[in-house]
Amino acid sequence: MARERPKVITVTGGKGGTGKTVIASNLAALLSSAGLRILLIDLDVENPCAHTLLGASLKVVEKVAIFKPLIDEKACTLCGECVSACPVHALAIVPSRKVLFLEALCESCAACLYVCPVGAISRGERIIGWIKEGRARSVDIVTGELKPGSRQYHEVMERTMDHARRVWRRYDIAVMDLPPGAGRGVYAALKLSDLALMVTEPTRLGLADLERLHNLAGKTGVKELVVLNKYGLPGGTAVSIEEFVSRERLKLVRVRYDPELARAYARGKLVVESPQSPSAQDIVKLMNVVADVLGLDAVKYM
Amino acid sequence: MEIVVASGKGGTGKTFLSSNMAIYLRDKGGVVAVDADVEAPDLLLALGGARRVLWREEYYGAKQPTIDYAKCIRCWMCVKACEFGALAASPKGPVVDYDRCEGLGTCSLVCPVNAIQLVEAHTGAMYAAESEAGITVITGDLDLGQGASGRLVYELKERAYELSRERNARYRVVDAAPGIGCPVISSIAGADVLIVVVEPTPQSVKGAKRLVEVADMLRVKTLAVVNKYDLNPDYARSIPEMLEVELVGRVPYDEAVVRSYTLMKPLLTYSPRSKAAQSLLEIFSTLGF
Numbered sequence: 001m002a003r004e005r006p007k008v009i010t011v012t013g014g015k016g017g018t019g020k021t022v023i024a025s026n027l028a029a030l031l032s033s034a035g036l037r038i039l040l041i042d043l044d045v046e047n048p049c050a051h052t053l054l055g056a057s058l059k060v061v062e063k064v065a066i067f068k069p070l071i072d073e074k075a076c077t078l079c080g081e082c083v084s085a086c087p088v089h090a091l092a093i094v095p096s097r098k099v100l101f102l103e104a105l106c107e108s109c110a111a112c113l114y115v116c117p118v119g120a121i122s123r124g125e126r127i128i129g130w131i132k133e134g135r136a137r138s139v140d141i142v143t144g145e146l147k148p149g150s151r152q153y154h155e156v157m158e159r160t161m162d163h164a165r166r167v168w169r170r171y172d173i174a175v176m177d178l179p180p181g182a183g184r185g186v187y188a189a190l191k192l193s194d195l196a197l198m199v200t201e202p203t204r205l206g207l208a209d210l211e212r213l214h215n216l217a218g219k220t221g222v223k224e225l226v227v228l229n230k231y232g233l234p235g236g237t238a239v240s241i242e243e244f245v246s247r248e249r250l251k252l253v254r255v256r257y258d259p260e261l262a263r264a265y266a267r268g269k270l271v272v273e274s275p276q277s278p279s280a281q282d283i284v285k286l287m288n289v290v291a292d293v294l295g296l297d298a299v300k301y302m
Numbered sequence: 303m304e305i306v307v308a309s310g311k312g313g314t315g316k317t318f319l320s321s322n323m324a325i326y327l328r329d330k331g332g333v334v335a336v337d338a339d340v341e342a343p344d345l346l347l348a349l350g351g352a353r354r355v356l357w358r359e360e361y362y363g364a365k366q367p368t369i370d371y372a373k374c375i376r377c378w379m380c381v382k383a384c385e386f387g388a389l390a391a392s393p394k395g396p397v398v399d400y401d402r403c404e405g406l407g408t409c410s411l412v413c414p415v416n417a418i419q420l421v422e423a424h425t426g427a428m429y430a431a432e433s434e435a436g437i438t439v440i441t442g443d444l445d446l447g448q449g450a451s452g453r454l455v456y457e458l459k460e461r462a463y464e465l466s467r468e469r470n471a472r473y474r475v476v477d478a479a480p481g482i483g484c485p486v487i488s489s490i491a492g493a494d495v496l497i498v499v500v501e502p503t504p505q506s507v508k509g510a511k512r513l514v515e516v517a518d519m520l521r522v523k524t525l526a527v528v529n530k531y532d533l534n535p536d537y538a539r540s541i542p543e544m545l546e547v548e549l550v551g552r553v554p555y556d557e558a559v560v561r562s563y564t565l566m567k568p569l570l571t572y573s574p575r576s577k578a579a580q581s582l583l584e585i586f587s588t589l590g591f
Contacts, residue, residue: 014342016480017313021505046481047310047509067385087406109406110385146483148515153483154449155386158402180312180480181341187447188401203563205317205344212342216446235560266503266534 006039006171007294010189010222013199014209016180019229020044020199022265023255023283024177025053026272027197030287032138036172036296041164042143043189044179045129045156051143052268056136058143064159065125066108066152071099075120082112082121108152129156131163140171157185161192173296182212190220195293197286199227202236207244214248223293225251227286232257253289255282304459304474306338306493306522310509312480314499315529318559318569319582320477321348324437325570326586331472333437336462338455338489339479340426340442350434350566361442361457363425363450365405371395373417380409380418401447426454428461435568438465452484459492473591482512490517496524497550500541502534507544514545524548527585530555551585553578 011024024040028050032038042050051058069082069091076099083091083099090105091112103126113121128150132143144160146153157179168174176189190196196217200206210226217224226245231238231254238254245252258279264271272280290296307320320335327333337345346352367380367389374395381389381396388402389409395417396409410418426444433439442458444451462474478489490496496517500510510526517524524547531538531552542549556578562569569579 015313015344016311016342046483046486047505047512049311049505049508052504052508085411107404107406108385109404109408110383111406111408111411114383114408114412148482148512149487149519151452151484151487153481181339182446183341183444183451184401184447184449186341191401203560204347204566205563208344208347209342212446219447233560235557235564237564262533265505266537268504 004169006168006174007296008174008176008193009195009197009290010176010178010193011197011199012178012186012190012213014180014182014213015200015206018199018201018206021050021053021177022261022271023197023199023227023229024175025050026270026283027287027290028139028175029054029137029270030272030284031173037170038139039164039168039171039174040139040141041160041174041176042141043157043160043176043185045144045146045153045160046179048143048145050177051134051136051141053265053270054136054139054141055268056134056141058132058134058141060130061133062131062163063127064129064131064156065127066155067110068103068106068108068124068126069101069112069121070124071101072120072122073098075118077118079117081115081117085111085115087111128152131160154185158188161189182216187216187220190217190222193222195223195225195290197225197227199229200241201230202228202233202238202241204237204240207240210241211244225253225289225293227253227255229255230257231255251289253282253286255279255286303472304476304493306476306478306489306496307499308478308486308489308496308513309480309499309506310482310511310513311506314501314506315553316499317344317348317477319497319499319527320475321345321568322570322582323586324349324475325435325568327473327475327591328437330591332469333473333475334462334466334469334471335437335439336458336474336476337439337441338458338476338485340444340451340454340485341479343441343443345477346431346433346439346441347566348563349437349439349568352431353434354432356430356432356438358427358429360424361426361428361454362422363453364423365407365420366400366403366423367398367407367409367418368421369396369398370417370419373415375415377414379412379414383408383412425450428454428458430461430465435571440465452488455485455488482516486513487516487520490522491520493522496522498524498526498545498547500526500528500545501530502528502538502541507541510545514547525550528552550588551581553581
């Protein structure tokens with residue numbers, strides 16, 4: 001049966017280092033071993049790591065390029081129209097000599113291209129990142145990567161989502177691994193999703209960022225499931241997260257604090273390869289809850 | 303002096319290091335702290351929460367096109383000119399997708415009938431607060447789902463500079479966002495020194511390498527602190543070489559750190575004799591504060 005799109009699960013969390021990538025990659029591998037066709041989309045474009053845990057190597061399939069002006073100095077009359085049209089002061093005139101382009105300031109709006117009265121500006125391109133693909137453990141991976149020194153992480157995230165959407169109807173489930181934060185890229189991803197796994201940890205900071213994320217998710221209507229990772233962390237405070245979850249009537253799944261998980265992570269491995277470990281058992285439980293929420297009958301036998 | 307604490311990957315201990323550094327510097331010439339992680343600001347919490355807010359300023363960091371459909375002639379120039387795909391044609395005229403719009407105004411510029419006006423939009427707030435631990439923290443708080451965080455970070459650093467001059471505070475500590483994107487570049491640009499916080503995992507080192515590359519482009523001096531080094535001591539030892547960055551010190555894993563967060567007290571005040579606090583003190587003295 002032809003379908004428009006897969007079920008989309010977003011793994012997010014507000015705070016950095018709560019375990020988003022660990023949850024996303026382990027969950028993707030589990031769902032795939034349950035016989036589903038899985039696309040893992042790594043949107044943590046500032047430091048994409050999901051493929052390292054799955055053991056995949058990636059190949060560039062698309063450059064992410066944005067506009068930059070190419071100035072034909074011979075044709076340029078130094079009229080200054082482009083300089084006054086540029087909203088971010090990335091163009092300047094060296095008196096009676098030339099127009100200077102300051103690439104670091106350019107935000108690629110192309111206003112200069114439209115105002116030049118003599119056609120001395122043409123379309124050039126600036127690479128700000130790459131979209132890569134790979135495959136491991138029957139999981140197909142699409143990864144966005146920001147080029148170091150480029151600012152436009154939202155643009156790379158959005159283009160990576162665009163790329164993934166062109167192919168994702170071939171899959172049963174798309175799992176999106178998000179960067180920390182609650183900004184524009186996270187919002188765009190939540191809007192595309194059926195279910196948001198909000199991965200947090202039992203700390204005050206984890207709670208503060210979870211609250212922000214929950215408020216953002218509320219604007220999109222996505223289903224929410226809180227994953228309390230590192231449950232039982234010595235010195236931590238799970239109670240305040242549990243209170244928050246019950247106050248907001250959210251669903252909660254706990255993944256126990258587990259040195260085995262940390263070891264697997266540090267070696268670039270999946271913890272579900274050690275099925276006896278507490279965290280692996282909890283991630284299997286998580287998968288079952290996810291299957292339940294999304295109505296995926298196929299994985300129920302696990 | 304402006305010290306920026308950053309890491310390519312999230313959750314490696316930026317806020318831990320910056321909050322305690324601020325405590326340490328308070329008595330060494332004075333400090334103003336800046337929370338530049340505007341999508342998830344936590345520094346004030348790590349310093350005990352706000353005792354009193356000194357000022358608050360709304361931030362209008364974006365411009366949004368508004369379309370006068372009575373004037374619009376449906377020529378679609380704006381739709382074609384938008385580099386970000388933020389305008390789409392519809393029967394009544396162009397419709398703006400504000401989540402994709404960068405607010406740069408090319409649409410307005412190319413409109414032949416002047417039907418598009420740019421209006422300033424609220425994207426966040428900045429506020430200064432005195433924390434329970436007695437540190438002045440300037441925090442940026444981006445509206446949920448917003449972009450343009452880099453400009454907000456510039457504003458925060460500007461405010462911190464003014465305040466530190468006013469108070470004769472010798473230091474500014476900037477707690478950056480994770481990653482290497484727009485807000486991080488704004489945090490690092492113009493700083494005197496960048497401290498990269500790394501954990502002994504390949505993912506953290508990978509992120510740190512990307513960050514060091516950015517700092518090199520911006521010509522900012524970079525030093526490294528390895529956090530939780532004892533989780534993988536052999537790997538931790540090879541980090542300075544992998545990053546080609548000078549190491550200022552290592553902090554062991556210590557439950558006291560987690561407890562200090564739970565109690566909302568910086569480690570240096572909560573448990574100054576703990577292993578982690580002792581290594582922090584060593585790091586700060588190595589830095590020559």
